[in-house]
Amino acid sequence: MNIFISSARRGLEEERDSLSGLISALGHMPVRFEDFSAQTTPSREACLAALASADVCLFLLGPKYGHIFPETGQSATHDEWMAARAAGMTRLVYRKLNVEFEPAQVDFTRIVQAYATGVFRDSFETTSELQTKVVQKIRELDAGTSPLSFARLTESPDLRWTVDDKGINPLAGNNVPLLELHVLPLNFVGHSDRELEQISASLVDRIRTTGLIRGDVALTPSRSQDHVAVSVPSGRPRSWDAPQPGELSEVRLYKTGQVSTRATLPKDGLGSILDPEALPQQIADLLKFIGSLNIVQQDRIVVAAGVSCSALASVDRFNPHQSRRSAQLSRHSNFTLRTEADESVTLAALGAGAEEVAGPLSRALVRQHRTAR
Structure with a gap:
């Protein structure tokens, strides 16, 4: 160490x-x-x-x-x-x-x-x-x-799920399965309009400073009554059937202090993939990314994850070098995967404890998928 x-x-x-x-x-x-x-x-x-x-x-x-x-x-x-x-x-x-x-x-x-x-x-x-x-x-x-400590919540937290908000959705209508990750600080009074405006002005720079996004990628900020957002376009274009790892697509900061990210899942020519091995690392990387934005300061947080349009994703292994030849999609109509936010965890979840938190979240999402049963 x-x-x-x-x-x-x-x-x-x-x-x-x-x-x-x-x-x-x-x-x-x-x-x-x-x-x-x-x-x-x-x-x-x-x-x-x-x-x-x-x-x-x-x-x-x-x-x-x-x-x-x-x-x-x-x-x-x-x-x-x-x-x-x-x-x-x-x-x-x-x-x-x-x-x-x-x-x-x-x-x-x-x-x-x-x-x-x-x-x-x-x-x-x-x-x-x-x-x-x-x-x-x-x-x-x-x-x-473990650097983490967990505590049961006595009441349900006021989490905002991006899939429920159609106000600002740069990928709306594309029916693309998206991984949502939400971090809500506990015992936080929220951001005033002035504070939200100040953070909004620096959000693009904060994202670039993390090194997750290439310098030549154009980031698009936007603002609504209760949150600010920055949308991230997909990386360099590839052929339609080329395997592609998951990519960050949006960052949001709500007045409540909640920070949310959306990202595409890994995909190939047969669609998006809910990979039980790759998903924990993707969630851990997003947790560390949120921590590196240096916005959440409270010592206890609530973390939740979800996948929208999940019927269009299959539980499978992602091969970055070769597309699959077959895929099993759910026979059910579209459904959303969500983890239950029933406990808080220390801020180390956005750093040294990210992998430990990501494991249970990813397993819960995979278990909920209809093809995993």
């Missing part, structure tokens, strides 16, 4: 230096700004780039807030905290006791401690105590402890 150590250096010099060697001794790679910067003040860009390559982010909260970057008005540690949350990264937080925190650090600590779920938190007084606790936690991670 790559373990990123995030903290101000002042007031935590001994602890930071001891953890680097400790993590290496446990067989993992420590990542910290001292190792890639000759400057006393770390480069914000370098820190965030290093964080993106890490599997775990270990935060140390000491007396100092750290250097404030004019671009964000926040310290490096504060920026790294927000980036790690947005990515759904496993976060370990250790607070130093019996030291006086400066006012800005008190405020930042209050932000970190406001999140009761999805984050492991502890405290320490001495360097040796910190080392003991970090060793124990890393060994738990080595044992395969």
Whole structure:
């Protein structure tokens, strides 16, 4: 594992230096700004780039807030905290006791401690105590402890299913089976008109920044009363019978905070394919894509998936090199597959836990398909 150590250096010099060697001794790679910067003040860009390559982010909260970057008005540690949350990264937080925190650090600590779920938190007084606790936690991670935690919902969430909304549907009328993936943050008051307008202005750039869409693909934004959307045209044209992997076709952000994607399923000359092996990876990739948009910030979310026009898709294996010679379609009229949104999960579902969440979702969709029975 790559373990990123995030903290101000002042007031935590001994602890930071001891953890680097400790993590290496446990067989993992420590990542910290001292190792890639000759400057006393770390480069914000370098820190965030290093964080993106890490599997775990270990935060140390000491007396100092750290250097404030004019671009964000926040310290490096504060920026790294927000980036790690947005990515759904496993976060370990250790607070130093019996030291006086400066006012800005008190405020930042209050932000970190406001999140009761999805984050492991502890405290320490001495360097040796910190080392003991970090060793124990890393060994738990080595044992395969999931970064996710699930909780049953007491009431049905207010999810918007794209298939039910005909207001903006760039593929309407084409009878194309589409995979829908929805992420709804819990305990979120929603976006105001002003906030939705601001995010709308940056949504195309956010999508391009993920690297999922080629730079020469024209993205088309649109707006309705309760959501903004960006439609994505299909990739380079291919012959009608050439196998094609699934592709992102639309991204939506609702005023409720829900982020939704639609994507085509893999297909060949005989139609769309609900592949029990390829579908989990496609859902996991979409979850990580939503996380990389850096829109959802709440620590608990609801995730749901569906497939529209599913009678036109067959449960089969997708071969990217050769079309099938036969396909079994459902004899039933058109129907929609939907997973039941009956529990919440931590934000790690949009990052390190994406594959774990994607598996049950894909299996539920395949089970519902009439030809799978």
